[in-house]
Amino acid sequence: MPHLANKKLIVLLISVIFLVALIGFSLRDRHNATLPEQIIKDTVGFAQSIIAKPTNYITGIFSNIESLLNTYEENKRLKVRLEDFAVLQAEVGLLNAENASLRELTTIKESLRDFDPIQATVIARNPDQWEEKIILNKGTADGVEKNMAVMTARGLIGKIVIATPFTSEVELLYTNNENYRVSAIVLGEKNEEIHGLIEGYDVERNELLLKRIDSNLKLKVGEKVQSSGLGGIFPKGILIGEVTEVTTDDFGLTKMAYVKPAADFSMLENVIIAKRKTIAIDGSDGSATNGDLTNEPVAEEAEEEE
Amino acid sequence: MLVRFLIPTVAVLLFLLESQFAMFSPIEIKGATIILVPRFLILYLIFLAIYYNRKKAMVYGLIFGLLFDVFYINIIGLYTFLYPAICFLAAWSVKRIHPHLAVSSLIAIALMSLLEFAIYEFFYVIQFTSMALQPFLYNRLVPTILANSLFLMMLGWAFKYLISARVLQRAQEHS
Numbered sequence: 001m002p003h004l005a006n007k008k009l010i011v012l013l014i015s016v017i018f019l020v021a022l023i024g025f026s027l028r029d030r031h032n033a034t035l036p037e038q039i040i041k042d043t044v045g046f047a048q049s050i051i052a053k054p055t056n057y058i059t060g061i062f063s064n065i066e067s068l069l070n071t072y073e074e075n076k077r078l079k080v081r082l083e084d085f086a087v088l089q090a091e092v093g094l095l096n097a098e099n100a101s102l103r104e105l106t107t108i109k110e111s112l113r114d115f116d117p118i119q120a121t122v123i124a125r126n127p128d129q130w131e132e133k134i135i136l137n138k139g140t141a142d143g144v145e146k147n148m149a150v151m152t153a154r155g156l157i158g159k160i161v162i163a164t165p166f167t168s169e170v171e172l173l174y175t176n177n178e179n180y181r182v183s184a185i186v187l188g189e190k191n192e193e194i195h196g197l198i199e200g201y202d203v204e205r206n207e208l209l210l211k212r213i214d215s216n217l218k219l220k221v222g223e224k225v226q227s228s229g230l231g232g233i234f235p236k237g238i239l240i241g242e243v244t245e246v247t248t249d250d251f252g253l254t255k256m257a258y259v260k261p262a263a264d265f266s267m268l269e270n271v272i273i274a275k276r277k278t279i280a281i282d283g284s285d286g287s288a289t290n291g292d293l294t295n296e297p298v299a300e301e302a303e304e305e306e
Numbered sequence: 307m308l309v310r311f312l313i314p315t316v317a318v319l320l321f322l323l324e325s326q327f328a329m330f331s332p333i334e335i336k337g338a339t340i341i342l343v344p345r346f347l348i349l350y351l352i353f354l355a356i357y358y359n360r361k362k363a364m365v366y367g368l369i370f371g372l373l374f375d376v377f378y379i380n381i382i383g384l385y386t387f388l389y390p391a392i393c394f395l396a397a398w399s400v401k402r403i404h405p406h407l408a409v410s411s412l413i414a415i416a417l418m419s420l421l422e423f424a425i426y427e428f429f430y431v432i433q434f435t436s437m438a439l440q441p442f443l444y445n446r447l448v449p450t451i452l453a454n455s456l457f458l459m460m461l462g463w464a465f466k467y468l469i470s471a472r473v474l475q476r477a478q479e480h481s
Contacts, residue, residue, distance in 0.1 A: 030381065044376075124377075127343060127344050130426075131434060176436055206339055266329075266331075
């Protein structure tokens with residue numbers, strides 16, 4: 001009998017060593033899926049998308065009922081906004097025409113704003129919510145690639161971190177990953193451009209942090225924050241949120257602002273993946289996630305901008 | 307014959323439903339953000355370990371832990387280890403006592419909290435989260451325990467019923 005116990009102990013020890021090695025191995029390179037991982041992801045993703053359909057339908061009914069109850073209030077508010085909207089629409093039309101004609105005069109064909117939208121449905125969400133992740137039903141077969149921006153109709157929500165043939169994984173803006181940066185822009189008074197970086201979020205306030213703002217520039221509460229497109233990956237002009245408070249940075253050298261995200265993160269269902277038309281540099285918004293960034297001259301420029 | 311396939315089918319269903327229920331979280335109540343983590347599968351696996359078969363529960367735990375790791379976490383080995391370990395503990399803890407439904411529900415909830423805490427510690431050590439212990443307990447662990455207890459109160463008896471049907475069937479096959 002002691003012989004058998006010894007054998008069990010050895011098996012246990014070996015499996016523990018194996019597990020630790022496995023954890024260490026997979027921690028080192030989390031943003032590339034190996035072939036067996038991709039196969040598992042696609043199979044589970046397929047099952048998830050089947051389950052997601054009826055559940056989305058049911059939650060859809062509930063949210064329909066909820067919006068029906070709020071119809072009166074909402075209608076009142078919308079009527080007020082509608083008058084402003086007509087004026088705004090006329091203005092936008094004029095500006096668009098002007099923009100197009102000016103573009104014809106110059107040689108600039110592509111703008112950082114242009115992107116091809118890919119519609120996708122959320123099929124799953126990481127149940128243990130330590131990392132805020134969602135999984136979409138579109139993958140590399142539909143043209144989705146790593147680092148593409150993901151948004152809802154209301155604003156930016158995150159970016160693609162892993163794409164397998166039929167699924168893709170989105171890391172939401174609410175993340176503790178310090179390499180997750182989005183280069184952002186605020187249009188201040190007199191159309192002055194204020195650049196900054198979205199870096200991390202405040203857990204208690206549940207708001208994003210806009211950091212590295214030049215301390216000479218004046219930032220006001222209520223101003224809209226958009227993506228600037230200068231990070232090299234995201235298209236320009238996707239709404240991120242609204243400034244709620246302006247303070248100084250930890251070191252007092254630059255300003256920092258709290259940004260309330262425009263998109264609603266709790267019940268995500270349909271999202272848009274933005275495939276940028278201008279050349280996107282190979283890398284991510286932030287340097288350290290993919291090691292080879294610094295070796296390339298193109299990437300260096302991008303880093304300066306960030 | 308049907309009962310035989312029902313046991314793995316329920317496990318697969320719970321695995322898939324977890325991520326659907328996760329979409330409801332986080333909830334904001336009076337300015338506080340409350341995170342509810344659905345842990346349906348491990349509760350079911352604990353019931354399997356208590357009422358059915360320790361070894362089978364651990365194999366299920368291994369498979370679903372691996373799926374969980376690959377599909378959601380991208381760190382292979384975390385749930386792959388913890389799910390079978392929890393099943394083992396569950397079977398070990400009822401060795402000396404008679405597993406009444408209420409008792410096993412309590413054990414299941416306790417082990418689920420242990421799992422939640424172990425995972426919190428792991429993510430804290432590798433610095434994926436900076437959440438302090440206090441907010442973890444109040445905004446995450448307690449609501450999660452409450453939500454999963456509710457789930458277990460509703461479906462615990464069904465799990466037990468299903469598993470004992472399978473055990474009975476097995477006994478008939480052997481005799």
